[in-house]
Amino acid sequence: MQMTRRKLFATAAAAGAASALSPLGATPLLAAAPAEAFKSTGVYRYKVGDFEIVQLMDGARTMPMPDNFVVNASKDQAIKAAEAAYMPDGKVTIPFSPMIINTGSKLVAIDTGNGLGAFAASKGAVGQARQNMEAAGIDPKKIDIVLISHFHGDHIGGLKNADGSPAFPNAEIKVPATELAFWSDEANASKANGFNKAQFPNVKKMMDGIKVSTYEPDKEVAPGITSIATPGHTPGHNSFVVASGAKKILVQVDVTNIPSLFLRHPDWHALFDNDGAVAQATRHKIYDMASAEKMTVVGYHFPYPCVGHVEKDGAGYRLIPVAWDPNG
Amino acid sequence: MQMTRRKLFATAAAAGAASALSPLGATPLLAAAPAEAFKSTGVYRYKVGDFEIVQLMDGARTMPMPDNFVVNASKDQAIKAAEAAYMPDGKVTIPFSPMIINTGSKLVAIDTGNGLGAFAASKGAVGQARQNMEAAGIDPKKIDIVLISHFHGDHIGGLKNADGSPAFPNAEIKVPATELAFWSDEANASKANGFNKAQFPNVKKMMDGIKVSTYEPDKEVAPGITSIATPGHTPGHNSFVVASGAKKILVQVDVTNIPSLFLRHPDWHALFDNDGAVAQATRHKIYDMASAEKMTVVGYHFPYPCVGHVEKDGAGYRLIPVAWDPNG
Numbered sequence: 001m002q003m004t005r006r007k008l009f010a011t012a013a014a015a016g017a018a019s020a021l022s023p024l025g026a027t028p029l030l031a032a033a034p035a036e037a038f039k040s041t042g043v044y045r046y047k048v049g050d051f052e053i054v055q056l057m058d059g060a061r062t063m064p065m066p067d068n069f070v071v072n073a074s075k076d077q078a079i080k081a082a083e084a085a086y087m088p089d090g091k092v093t094i095p096f097s098p099m100i101i102n103t104g105s106k107l108v109a110i111d112t113g114n115g116l117g118a119f120a121a122s123k124g125a126v127g128q129a130r131q132n133m134e135a136a137g138i139d140p141k142k143i144d145i146v147l148i149s150h151f152h153g154d155h156i157g158g159l160k161n162a163d164g165s166p167a168f169p170n171a172e173i174k175v176p177a178t179e180l181a182f183w184s185d186e187a188n189a190s191k192a193n194g195f196n197k198a199q200f201p202n203v204k205k206m207m208d209g210i211k212v213s214t215y216e217p218d219k220e221v222a223p224g225i226t227s228i229a230t231p232g233h234t235p236g237h238n239s240f241v242v243a244s245g246a247k248k249i250l251v252q253v254d255v256t257n258i259p260s261l262f263l264r265h266p267d268w269h270a271l272f273d274n275d276g277a278v279a280q281a282t283r284h285k286i287y288d289m290a291s292a293e294k295m296t297v298v299g300y301h302f303p304y305p306c307v308g309h310v311e312k313d314g315a316g317y318r319l320i321p322v323a324w325d326p327n328g
Numbered sequence: 329m330q331m332t333r334r335k336l337f338a339t340a341a342a343a344g345a346a347s348a349l350s351p352l353g354a355t356p357l358l359a360a361a362p363a364e365a366f367k368s369t370g371v372y373r374y375k376v377g378d379f380e381i382v383q384l385m386d387g388a389r390t391m392p393m394p395d396n397f398v399v400n401a402s403k404d405q406a407i408k409a410a411e412a413a414y415m416p417d418g419k420v421t422i423p424f425s426p427m428i429i430n431t432g433s434k435l436v437a438i439d440t441g442n443g444l445g446a447f448a449a450s451k452g453a454v455g456q457a458r459q460n461m462e463a464a465g466i467d468p469k470k471i472d473i474v475l476i477s478h479f480h481g482d483h484i485g486g487l488k489n490a491d492g493s494p495a496f497p498n499a500e501i502k503v504p505a506t507e508l509a510f511w512s513d514e515a516n517a518s519k520a521n522g523f524n525k526a527q528f529p530n531v532k533k534m535m536d537g538i539k540v541s542t543y544e545p546d547k548e549v550a551p552g553i554t555s556i557a558t559p560g561h562t563p564g565h566n567s568f569v570v571a572s573g574a575k576k577i578l579v580q581v582d583v584t585n586i587p588s589l590f591l592r593h594p595d596w597h598a599l600f601d602n603d604g605a606v607a608q609a610t611r612h613k614i615y616d617m618a619s620a621e622k623m624t625v626v627g628y629h630f631p632y633p634c635v636g637h638v639e640k641d642g643a644g645y646r647l648i649p650v651a652w653d654p655n656g
Contacts, residue, residue, distance in 0.1 A: 009512060009536040040654040041369040041463055060653045086622070086637045086648060093653050125655045135369055135463075184337060208337040258651075294414070304652035309414045320414060321649055323586075324632035325388045325421050326368040327453045 042097075042128065043136040044305035046328050048296075049244025051103055051224065054136050055298070055305045058096035058113035058154075059126035065092050070261065071269040071276055078261060078268075085260030094258055096154050097306040098129050099251070099298065100136075101242060103223040106144040109168065110240060110251055111300065112158025115206075120162065129158055130167075143168045145222045147215075148175040149253040150237040151183045152199060152272065155300070156206045166210065174221055177214035178229075179236025183207070196234065196274045230255050230286060232279025233272065239286070249296040249307075255279075255286050257301045259319040263287070266316050287317050296322070370425075370456065371464040372633035374656045376624075377572025379431055379552065382464050383626070383633045386424035386441035386482075387454035393420050398589065399597040399604055406589060406596075413588030422586055424482050425634040426457050427579070427626065428464070429570060431551040434472040437496065438568060438579055439628065440486025443534075448490065457486055458495075471496045473550045475543075476503045477581040478565040479511045480527060480600070483628070484534045494538065502549055505542035506557075507564025511535070524562065524602045558583050558614060560607025561600065567614070577624040577635075583607075583614050585629045587647040591615070594644050615645050624650070 042057020069092065070078045082092050098111040112129065119127025133140065146168050149155055161167050182188050184207075189200045215221045217229035217238060230239040233254045240251040256262040257270045266283045269276025290297050291310050298307050299319075308321040370385020397420065398406045410420050426439040440457065447455025461468060474496050477483055489495050510516050512535075517528045543549045545557035545566060558567040561582045568579040584590040585598045594611045597604025618625050619638050626635050627647075636649040 009532045040373040040652075041371045042652070042654055043369045045368040057652065057654055060651075060655060062653065062655065086624075086650065093651055093656075095651060095653065128654060204337045260651075296414075303649060321631060322414065323388075323421055323423060323588075324368075324370070324385070325390065325423065326370055326385055326456060327388060327390065328421075 041135050042132050042304060044307075044324060045136070046305075046307065046322075046325070047247075048242055048249050049247040051101055051242065051244040053102075053242070054100045054138065055097050055307065056099060056113065056129045056132045056136070057304050058098060058129040058132075058158075059119075059122070059124070060093050060095040061122070061126060062091055062093045065090055066271065068271050070265075071271055071273075073265070073268050081261045081264060084264070085258075087260070092258070092261075094301055095304055095306075096126060096129075097300055097302070097304055098155075098158065100133070100138055100143070101222075101225070103225075103244070106223055107138075107142055108222045108225060109143050109146045109171070111149055111155040111253070112146065112167065114154045115157030115160065115167075116162040117160075118153070118157050126154070127157070140168050141170055143171045146171045146173045147221055147225065147227075147240065148173065148179070148212075149239065149300075150176065150179050150234040151203045151207070152234065152254070153202045153206065155253075156203070159206055159210055164209070173210055173212045174215050175212045176227070176236035176238045177216055178231075179234060179238075180212070180214055182235045193271075193274055195271050230282045232275050232277070232282045233270075234274050249298055250286070250290055251298045252286060252290075253300050255283055256299060259299065259302055259317075263310065263317045263319055264313075288312075291317060369463050370460050370632060372635075372652060373464070374633075374635065374650075374653070375575075376570055376577050377575040379429055379570065379572040381430075381570070381577075382428045382466065383425050383635065384427060384441065384457045384460045384464070385632050386426060386457040386460075386486075387447075387450070387452070388421050388423040389450070389454060390419055390421040393418055394599065396599050398593075399599055399601075401593070401596050409589045409592060412592075413586075415588070420586070420589075422629055423632055423634075424454060424457075425628055425630070425632055426483075426486065428461070428466055428471070429550075429553070431553075431572070434551055435466075435470055436550045436553060437471050437474045437499070439477055439483040439581070440474065440495065442482045443485030443488065443495075444490040445488075446481070446485050454482070455485070468496050469498055471499045474499045474501045475549055475553065475555075475568065476501065476507075476540075477567065477628075478504065478507050478562040479531045479535070480562065480582070481530045481534065483581075484531070487534055487538055492537070501538055501540045502543050503540045504555070504564035504566045505544055506559075507562060507566075508540065508542055510563045521599075521602050523599050558610045560603050560605070560610045561598075562602050577626055578614070578618055579626045580614060580618075581628050583611055584627060587627065587630055587645075591638065591645045591647055592641075616640075619645060 044055040046053055065079050079090050098113045101108040114126040183203045189197050217227050219227050221227045224243050226241045228239045230237050239253050242249050273279040291312050308319045310317050372383040374381050393407050407418050426441045429436040442454040511531045517525050545555050547555050549555045552571050554569045556567045558565050567581050570577050601607040619640050636647045638645050
């Protein structure tokens with residue numbers, strides 16, 4: 001007797017026969033949603049010990065590679081490095097990501113993004129941190145401490161609302177003492193490199209009227225959060241170690257800008273770096289340590305969600321991004 | 329006359345003097361939000377030509393490395409490969425990401441995630457695609473076409489609501505003809521490997537009562553979307569090329585599972601692969617092509633947002649993830 005194979009499920013068998021026909025009969029297919037209907041939401045939550053951290057996507061700037069993006073390498077070399085990271089059409093993309101840390105006793109922000117003024121000026125390309133804070137359910141009024149790493153506009157731009165009022169009205173705003181001294185003295189403008197010289201008016205605009213306190217390196221600037229002097233990018237640039245229990249991460253901020261250029265080529269000087277040679281030395285010091293200790297590293301301009309590990313690779317380093325785990 | 333340096337902004341100078349004091353005076357710091365208050369939102373939108381695509385995070389499973397995760401390598405080798413990707417504590421994390429494509433005329437889903445049944449069973453670890461569709465503003469009732477790549481539970485689990493009703497009530501559900509034939513014939517269960525043998529009851533549960541049509545490889549299965557036979561993982565496993573204008577991407581689905589194991593070691597056979605040797609041959613064929621043509625590749629189990637490029641690296645391949653660009 002020939003065995004009759006029993007079909008395991010009903011409708012599939014029927015549909016197999018109807019494969020060339022519309023399975024919907026008279027039901028019309030609906031029109032698709034209009035183009036540009038979707039929106040990325042950049043909220044990445046992860047744990048470090050008992051601390052809960054949110055990386056906020058603040059947006060990204062995509063531009064043709066500037067002529068002097070790498071001060072001590074050619075534009076062609078810079079474009080080749082961007083192309084090696086599959087950035088198309090000779091362009092470079094720089095993302096931005098401030099973060100919020102819930103230590104259990106305090107809500108701490110590290111940097112603030114480009115801010116709502118930049119959001120308007122860029123037609124929403126940057127300055128998205130505020131809307132992503134809302135998506136994450138974080139109320140700026142509940143932030144207890146804002147740690148400012150340095151005074152570039154993409155880090156302090158979110159300190160104020162569009163009308164100039166404080167964006168974090170109940171927070172202590174803590175800034176590096178060296179950074180405050182540098183940027184508040186107009187005599188330093190003439191000593192700064194081109195990019196940084198041009199930042200002085202914006203720093204004045206963003207910081208004027210903001211009540212701040214200062215911090216030194218190697219201090220606990222918030223519960224479980226320690227400052228580290230990482231100068232060169234700016235004179236008072238600080239990074240942070242965030243530690244809870246046996247776990248810790250290194251928040252490197254702008255020790256490197258985008259990894260595809262400046263981790264792969266740590267001796268390249270970005271036009272944003274006020275003192276390229278000092279920044280280069282800081283970069284090697286930090287990444288020799290981070291790679292040797294297999295530290296988890298967070299970069300303000302790393303590919304979102306901006307968390308990874310760094311390995312030595314030839315004369316440079318390579319970023320191994322974490323796998324996004326929504327339950328991690 | 330000695331020059332008096334003018335301080336550029338007001339409050340900073342005042343605050344510099346008050347650095348050791350609370351800048352808030354009598355204002356009490358607010359209590360932090362309770363732990364676990366934050367939530368990742370996995371919605372990544374990008375463009376391919378005129379098409380708008382959303383990668384939906386469906387969650388991730390993290391587990392101690394299973395004994396037979398790699399059929400033809402030792403557990404120690406598998407753990408070492410996971411550790412090389414900085415997965416901690418001998419564990420392995422597998423993420424999941426279905427996608428929605430707006431072609432301008434149709435809303436097309438590629439696979440459906442683990443589904444709401446798995447969401448409940450996993451306490452929310454997987455099956456998050458539905459809530460992320462909501463976050464993206466995508467109504468399941470408006471999906472016109474659902475393309476199923478193959479019949480594993482993490483791809484078809486979202487076809488039904490928790491009550492068994494169709495999750496995409498107005499969509500044409502298109503499945504590979506070979507896949508339908510394989511899974512609908514119970515005689516094949518005895519020929520399948522262990523993992524796939526165990527999938528038969530779940531396939532029946534998920535597909536029973538679902539009205540489907542079938543597709544063949546190398547066909548335009550939706551506007552601008554072409555099927556490619558990529559067998560081995562399952563007999564009827566299909567991948568897709570999504571093309572609009574001069575741009576295209578390769579949606580490889582499960583040609584590889586997680587890159588840290590199976591792109592780095594393309595000759596390793598995952599326990600999920602029904603025919604490891606065929607899957608291995610498919611993997612080399614697809615990735616020799618993708619690396620030579622520098623194609624943008626999407627992987628269902630790649631680190632979210634699951635989009636990148638693949639390079640040859642020694643005997644294997646390496647994934648270069650895209651930089652998340654919310655304006656891309």
